[in-house]
Amino acid sequence: MANLWRLWKILFIFTKYRLDSLVPVEQLPLSLRIALWLAPWRLNPVPSKLSRGARLRLALEALGPIFVKFGQILSTRPDLIPDDIVSELRRLQDNVPPFDNNQAIAMIEDQLGKKISELFSEFSTEPLASASIAQVHAARLPQDSEHGDQEVVVKVVRPSIENTIERDLQLLELMARLLVKYSADARRLKPLEVVEDYRHTIYGELNLQIEASNATQLKRNFEGSDSLYMPEVFWEYTRSKVMVSERIYGIPVADIPELNAQNTDMKLLAERGVEIFFTQVFRDSFFHADMHPGNIFVSRENPSSPQYIAIDCGIVGTLTEEDQHYLAMNLLAFFNQDYHQVAQLHIDSGWVPPTTKVHEFAASIRSVCEPIFDKPLAEISFGQVLIQLFSTARRFNMEVQPQLVLLQKTLLNIEGLGRQLYPQLDLWTTAKPYLERWMRDRFGPKAAFTELKRQLPGWIEKAPQIPGLVHGALSRLNHMDENQQALQSELTQLRLELEKQSQKKRHHILGSLTTGLGLFLWWQAFVLGLPEIAGLSLAGVGLLWLLIKS
Structure with missing residues (x-):
């Protein structure tokens, strides 16, 4: 029922913002073109005050986090998507409408077990950015804390987001099952595996402790790099739905004029x-x-x-x-x-x-x-x-x-x-x-030498055991040969027995058919008043054959 309601909502949003006007109708098969032309939503005029990009962005925002993620991906493809649509979709990256500030504060206090005033010397109730899964608030750690007077950002997961995501994932799974059932081309796309992989990914994104561990690993991998910097994570302030990390001051990579202004x-x-x-x-x-x-x-x-x-x-x-x-x-x-x-x-x-x-x-x-x-x-x-x-x-x-x-x-x-x-x-x-x-x-040779150095201690440690291992392996091989020969002999006997049974079965069938045919001829002779000797003789031969072969 929930899936049907969600499907109905998707259709409603699709028609409300007239997203059918974005479909390249001329490239569709004739039957689909006729269906779109006769669709009842065409009675609803295309909103004239909204550009096509704005309509797509608002529709994706209304449909929730999974669809927002899809819009974020599209926003990075100016070579595939028209510029006016890309410029609107870029607003999905950190301008999703925020949730209530009181809910955010309650979530932080519940996760960290203290009041906001005890956790931070400063806390901005207005979010710095709001995305599809979580929103971010600026804050400052107390001066007497381990990290001193450190500026930080506090990331908070949206309340009850799991229910929305699970509903969308169930709908995607239903659509994937239909594709697998009715389309051979779709089966090659492995839609069920893709949805399951996305389920694992999106639920990992909901757990901010997983995100914190990922950030820590990336920071370790690029320690001292001139190319990439990763903000520090403060683990004592991090839980599954709240994460606190170092605040950074940089230029958004999409702000080309600002990047050019600083040469x-x-x-x-x-x-x-x-x-x-x-x-x-x-x-x-x-x-x-x-x-x-x-x-x-x-x-x-x-x-x-x-x-x-x-x-x-x-x-x-x-x-x-x-x-x-x-x-x-x-x-x-x-x-x-x-x-x-x-x-x-x-x-x-x-x-x-x-x-x-x-x-x-x-x-x-x-x-x-x-x-x-x-x-x-x-x-x-x-x-x-x-x-x-x-x-x-x-x-x-x-x-x-x-x-x-x-x-x-x-x-x-x-x-x-x-x-x-x-x-x-x-x-x-x-x-x-x-x-x-x-x-x-x-x-290359250097890699081979490095791998040799890595494996050498283990080989040296196992060297004294090698003669015993070789002897055991050879013994097992000998026993395997003996077992194989015994198995081969048993299979041969079984094949001969099956052939014998099959031959005996054929003899019984032949004898039974001969006896039956003889009795049938004898009965026909009796009914028609003909000589009975031929039928009785044939039946006798059949019975004699059965007795001999038995």
């Missing part, structure tokens, strides 16, 4: 964003997966060597060593336009079925990519490449890999962000040297 090196800033992403993915296998502009700032210090400041680490991603390896090899092969290698790697990694014909798959990839590579590199959108590759790979039963969904989303965010900062950003040229260096470090 920021925009090219270096954009390139450092790409390098930070690849460092997190390949060096650390731990990456910030919610890098929309509302979560990224630029330090005001040293504009000629700009440093990013990242906040809101509720969503992070990780990759296995195998995924790291295949991803790096795929990207390098792609940059080198080695489409046969791209196809082979997709098969080796299990992303497409092992029965896929490499040459056919490579030819399809080439047909998509060659026209793109004819353009200047700065004009190539990695997002467009991914979209076209996906549509091509569907013919080869390529399935979505849920473990790579966050990575793909983050890579698209990074490219969109970089293009805003420096429109000439060449993602390919920036990323390729890093990947080549990572491959050398990972699989």
Whole structure:
């Protein structure tokens, strides 16, 4: 019932803001075009005082946090979304309407077990920013506290947000089940796995202790870095629904005029964003997966060597060593336009079925990519490449890999962000040297020697046990051979017994049929007044056969 009510609300919001006017109707099949043209909501006029971007933003805000997250992703793609819509969607990043201040204060006091006046020497009741999951208040720690007179921000989760999110997730799961049931193409997208992965991600974001641990790990990974700074988390003031961390003063990364006003090196800033992403993915296998502009700032210090400041680490991603390896090899092969290698790697990694014909798959990839590579590199959108590759790979039963969904989303965010900062950003040229260096470090002689040094103590410790282990393994192999021979003998006997039983069964059937046919002929002779000897003789032969074979 709750799902039906939520579905009805989505339809109501859709019609209220006339979002159907944003749909490219001319690209739809004729049947859908007719259905949209006859839809009853067309009687409701398009709101003339609101732009199309404002209508989309207000609709997403009305539908709740999951839809706001979707709008945040769209806001980082000016190469895919018109500028007027992007400018409105950027307001979703930290301008979602706040919840009541008294509720925020009650939540903080309940979580930390003290009054606001005891916890902070100053506390601003008006939030600094309000997002889909939580809002942030400025505060100052008491002078006699361990951290002194420290300026901080207090992050508070929205009250009862779990109920809204769970309702939306159940609706998404219902839609995913319908897709799996009725669409073969949708099954390749693994919608149920994607929804489950998103459930895990969004509930992790609701627990601010998880976010605090993520921020602490990222701070440790980039300790002393000129490229990225992570604010300090104050653990004694952090609980599951409240987190206190260092307040930072930076320029929002989307504020291009302010960045230009302080003579920021925009090219270096954009390139450092790409390098930070690849460092997190390949060096650390731990990456910030919610890098929309509302979560990224630029330090005001040293504009000629700009440093990013990242906040809101509720969503992070990780990759296995195998995924790291295949991803790096795929990207390098792609940059080198080695489409046969791209196809082979997709098969080796299990992303497409092992029965896929490499040459056919490579030819399809080439047909998509060659026209793109004819353009200047700065004009190539990695997002467009991914979209076209996906549509091509569907013919080869390529399935979505849920473990790579966050990575793909983050890579698209990074490219969109970089293009805003420096429109000439060449993602390919920036990323390729890093990947080549990572491959050398990972699989070169130095890496082999490092791995040898790491494993050597364990090998030395186990060396005295090796003769006994080898002897035990050989003994088990001998016993395995004996057991295998015994099993083979039993299988042979069983096969012979089955053949014997089958032959006996055939004999019984033949004898029974012969006897039955003879009796039938004898009865027919009796009815028709014919000689009975033929039927009785045949029945006798059948009975004799049965007796002999029994």
